[in-house]
Amino acid sequence: MTRRPGIDEVARLAGVSKSTVSRVLNGAPHVSTRAREAVRRAVIQLDYTPNQAARSLAGHRANAIALVVSEPSGRVLADPFFAGVMRGVHAELAGHRTQLVLMMSQPGDVGSYLTGGHVDGALVISSHGHDPLLSLLHDNGLPVVAGGRPLAGGPVPYVDSDNFTGAVEATQHLISSGRKRIATIAGPVDMAVGLDRLSGWRRAMSGQRTDLVAYGDFTPEGGASAMTSLLTREPSLDGVFVAADIMALGALQVLHAAGRRVPDDVAVVGFDDSVPAVPPLTTVKQDVERFGRMLTWRLLAEIEGEEGLPPSVLLPTSLVVRTSA
Amino acid sequence: MTRRPGIDEVARLAGVSKSTVSRVLNGAPHVSTRAREAVRRAVIQLDYTPNQAARSLAGHRANAIALVVSEPSGRVLADPFFAGVMRGVHAELAGHRTQLVLMMSQPGDVGSYLTGGHVDGALVISSHGHDPLLSLLHDNGLPVVAGGRPLAGGPVPYVDSDNFTGAVEATQHLISSGRKRIATIAGPVDMAVGLDRLSGWRRAMSGQRTDLVAYGDFTPEGGASAMTSLLTREPSLDGVFVAADIMALGALQVLHAAGRRVPDDVAVVGFDDSVPAVPPLTTVKQDVERFGRMLTWRLLAEIEGEEGLPPSVLLPTSLVVRTSA
DNA sequence: ATGAAAGCGCTAACAA
DNA sequence: TTGTTAGCGCTTTCAT
Numbered sequence: 001m002t003r004r005p006g007i008d009e010v011a012r013l014a015g016v017s018k019s020t021v022s023r024v025l026n027g028a029p030h031v032s033t034r035a036r037e038a039v040r041r042a043v044i045q046l047d048y049t050p051n052q053a054a055r056s057l058a059g060h061r062a063n064a065i066a067l068v069v070s071e072p073s074g075r076v077l078a079d080p081f082f083a084g085v086m087r088g089v090h091a092e093l094a095g096h097r098t099q100l101v102l103m104m105s106q107p108g109d110v111g112s113y114l115t116g117g118h119v120d121g122a123l124v125i126s127s128h129g130h131d132p133l134l135s136l137l138h139d140n141g142l143p144v145v146a147g148g149r150p151l152a153g154g155p156v157p158y159v160d161s162d163n164f165t166g167a168v169e170a171t172q173h174l175i176s177s178g179r180k181r182i183a184t185i186a187g188p189v190d191m192a193v194g195l196d197r198l199s200g201w202r203r204a205m206s207g208q209r210t211d212l213v214a215y216g217d218f219t220p221e222g223g224a225s226a227m228t229s230l231l232t233r234e235p236s237l238d239g240v241f242v243a244a245d246i247m248a249l250g251a252l253q254v255l256h257a258a259g260r261r262v263p264d265d266v267a268v269v270g271f272d273d274s275v276p277a278v279p280p281l282t283t284v285k286q287d288v289e290r291f292g293r294m295l296t297w298r299l300l301a302e303i304e305g306e307e308g309l310p311p312s313v314l315l316p317t318s319l320v321v322r323t324s325a
Numbered sequence: 326m327t328r329r330p331g332i333d334e335v336a337r338l339a340g341v342s343k344s345t346v347s348r349v350l351n352g353a354p355h356v357s358t359r360a361r362e363a364v365r366r367a368v369i370q371l372d373y374t375p376n377q378a379a380r381s382l383a384g385h386r387a388n389a390i391a392l393v394v395s396e397p398s399g400r401v402l403a404d405p406f407f408a409g410v411m412r413g414v415h416a417e418l419a420g421h422r423t424q425l426v427l428m429m430s431q432p433g434d435v436g437s438y439l440t441g442g443h444v445d446g447a448l449v450i451s452s453h454g455h456d457p458l459l460s461l462l463h464d465n466g467l468p469v470v471a472g473g474r475p476l477a478g479g480p481v482p483y484v485d486s487d488n489f490t491g492a493v494e495a496t497q498h499l500i501s502s503g504r505k506r507i508a509t510i511a512g513p514v515d516m517a518v519g520l521d522r523l524s525g526w527r528r529a530m531s532g533q534r535t536d537l538v539a540y541g542d543f544t545p546e547g548g549a550s551a552m553t554s555l556l557t558r559e560p561s562l563d564g565v566f567v568a569a570d571i572m573a574l575g576a577l578q579v580l581h582a583a584g585r586r587v588p589d590d591v592a593v594v595g596f597d598d599s600v601p602a603v604p605p606l607t608t609v610k611q612d613v614e615r616f617g618r619m620l621t622w623r624l625l626a627e628i629e630g631e632e633g634l635p636p637s638v639l640l641p642t643s644l645v646v647r648t649s650a
Numbered sequence: 651a652t653g654a655a656a657g658c659g660c661t662a663a664c665a666a
Numbered sequence: 667t668t669g670t671t672a673g674c675g676c677t678t679t680c681a682t
Contacts, residue, residue: 004440004441004442006660007660008659016668016669017668018659018660019661019668022660022661022662023667023668025660030668032668035667049438049441049442050441051441051443052387053377053382053387053659054382054674055660056377056674057379057382057658057659057660058659058660058673059662060674062377074411074415077408077412078405078409082408083402083403083404083408086399086402087402090427090429099428100427100428101425101426101427103425104415113374116374116376117376118378221601224601249600249601249602252603253602253605275574276578277574278577278578278581278602279578279581331674341653342652342653343653343675344652344653344678345651345653348651355651357651357652360651376675377676378676379658379674379675379676380675381658382659382660382674382676384658384677652681653681654679654680654682655678655679655681656678656679657678657679658674658675658677661674663672664669664671664672665668665669666667666668666669
C-alpha cells in the first residue's frame with residue numbers, strides 16, 4: 001500500500017497553499033480559475049482523497065448520517081418496506097459526500113453515540129411506542145427525522161405514508177365487492193402505522209361489525225397466527241384487510257391450508273405492494289423509495305439549517321387491484 | 326445542546342492525565358486499579374463519549390468497516406438473504422466499537438473512498454463477474470472479505486454457502502420423488518452462487534436431459550419470466566429446481582396462473598429458506614445470519630492481523646421438505 | 651504506573 | 667484572491 005498523499009502534497013504540486021486546496025475541495029468562493037485548475041490536476045495526478053477523520057475533526061461535521069433501526073430484533077431488515085426506504089436514502093445521499101451509518105442497538109448505546117457528534121443527523125425508523133430515543137436526540141440538538149409518525153407526538157419532524165386513507169380505500173374495496181364479514185389483521189398498536197391502518201379499517205366499516213380484529217407484528221408468522229385466530233372466531237368471514245403484505249403472506253398460507261379459496265371464499269387486501277404472492281395481492285401501494293428520499297432530503301435540509309421546513313410530510317397511497325380481492 | 330466534555334475534562338475530574346484516561350478507554354495495560362476506577366466514574370458522571378474523528382485521526386484506525394453492495398440496482402437490498410446477512414454482521418460487530426458504513430455506488434467512487442483510509446476493512450457482497458473492486462481493494466492493502474466466492478479467484482478470502490451440495494440434494498429430492506422432466510431456474514451466470522447451484526443441478530441430473538434451463542436474476546419477476554419460458558419449451562415438465570426462493574415466488578405465480586397445481590402437477594424446490602409461500606416451499610436452508618457473522622469475524626480477524634486464517638469458509642446447507650415438492 | 655508533548659490532516663479565522 | 671496560523675480531540679512515543 002503506497003502511502004496516500006496529504007493535502008500538503010497536493011498544495012505543493014499545484015503550487016498553492018493548503019487553504020486554497022481546501023477551498024477548491026469544498027467549492028468555496030474566492031478562488032481563481034487558474035488555481036482551481038491546478039488543484040484539480042494535482043488531485044487527479046496524486047489520486048488524492050481527503051482524510052475524512054481530519055475533515056470531521058477540523059470542520060466540526062461528521063459528514064455522515066445515521067439510519068437507526070429502533071428495533072432490537074432486526075425484524076425490519078427483512079421487511080421489503082425497509083429495503084425500499086434504504087434505496088431511497090442512498091439515492092438522495094448521492095452527491096452529498098455523506099456516508100450512511102447503520103445502527104440497530106439499544107437506546108442507551110445508540111443515544112450516546114449519536115449525540116456524541118459522530119453523525120450530523122439521524123433518521124429513525126420503525127420506532128415503537130413512546131420510544132425515548134427520538135426525544136433524547138432531539139433534546140440534545142441533533143437533527144432528527146422520523147420515518148413514520150412517532151406516537152409520542154412532540155416536536156420531531158417526520159415523513160409518513162397516508163396509512164389511514166389507504167386502509168379506508170382497501171376496506172371500501174372489500175365492502176363494495178359485496179363482502180359481508182370483513183376482518184382485519186392489524187399491525188402493532190404501539191406504532192402509528194399499526195394504529196392508523198386499523199383506524200382506516202374501522203372508519204370504512206362504520207355501521208358494521210368491527211370486532212373481527214387480530215394483531216400481528218409485521219412478520220409472516222404473525223400474519224399466520226392472526227389469520228388462524230380470526231378463522232376460529234368467525235369461520236364464515238369472507239374478507240380480510242391485512243395491514244402489511246408481509247403478514248398477508250402468512251395469512252394466505254393459513255387460508256390455503258384451511259381449504260379456503262382466495263378470492264372466491266375469502267377476499268384479501270394487503271398493504272405496501274411489496275411482495276409477489278399466490279394469488280397476486282390486491283394491495284395498497286406506497287412509493288417506499290420516495291419515502292426514503294423524502295426522509296433524507298428533509299434531514300439534510302434540517303442539517304443545513306434551512307428555514308420554514310414543513311414539520312411533517314404525508315405521502316399518498318393508492319389501491320392496486322389484482323386477484324386476491 | 327450542552328457542549329460535550331472532552332478527554333481533558335474527564336482527566337481533570339478523575340485527577341489523572343489525558344494519557345491515563347486514554348489507556349483506560351482503550352483497555353491498555355499498566356494502569357492502576359485506582360486510576361481505572363476514577364476514570365470510569367468520571368466518564369459516567371460526565372456522560373463522556375470519545376470523539377470518533379479525533380480518535381481515527383490520531384490512532385490511524387477508522388473504527389468502521391464498510392458493507393459494500395456491489396450492485397448498482399439495489400436489488401440485493403430487497404433480498405431476504407441480504408437482510409439475514411446484515412443481522413449477522415451487526416450481531417458480530419456488537420462490542421467491537423466498530424461502525425457499519427453501508428455503500429452502494431459505483432466502483433470508482435467506492436474504490437477510492439475505501440482505499441482512502443475511511444474504513445478499516447470491507448465486506449463485499451453480491452459481487453458480479455470479474456468485478457475489479459475486489460482486487461483493487463486487496464491490492465491497495467485494505468482488508469477485504471467477500472460474501473460469496475468471487476469469480477475472479479485471486480487472493481481475496483471469502484465466505485460462502487455450499488451451494489453446489491445444496492443444489493444436488495434439492496435435485497435428488499425431485500428425482501427420488503419420481504419426477505421425470507426436471508427443469509431449473511438458474512441464477513445469474515456471472516455470480517458463483519448462480520453457477521454453483523446450476524452445477525449442482527447438472528450433477529444430480531447426470532444421465533438425464535439437462536437442457537431445461539432458464540435464467541433469472543434473483544428477483545420474483547426474473548423467476549416468473551423464466552418459468553414462463555420453461556413452460557413454453559416443455560409443457561410437460563413436472564419438476565423445477567429454482568435457485569432462489571425469491572425467484573420461486575414468481576415461478577409459483579406463473580404456475581398458478583397456468584393452472585398447474587403444485588406439487589401435484591409440478592414439484593418446486595427452492596433455495597434459501599427465506600420466504601413463506603403458497604404452498605409452503607420445499608427448499609434448501611442456509612443459515613444466513615451465521616453467514617454474516619462468519620464474514621464479519623473473518624474481516625475483524627484480518628484487520629487485527631491474525632495469522633493462519635482460513636482463506637475461505639464454506640457453510641453447510643440442508644434440505645427442508647415442506648409441501649411444494 | 652503515569653505524565654508531557656508532539657503530532658494525526660484538515661478547516662477556518664485572520665492577515666496580507 | 668491567497669497564505670499563515672491556530673487549533674479540532676484524541677493516541678502515542680518518550681521520559682520519569
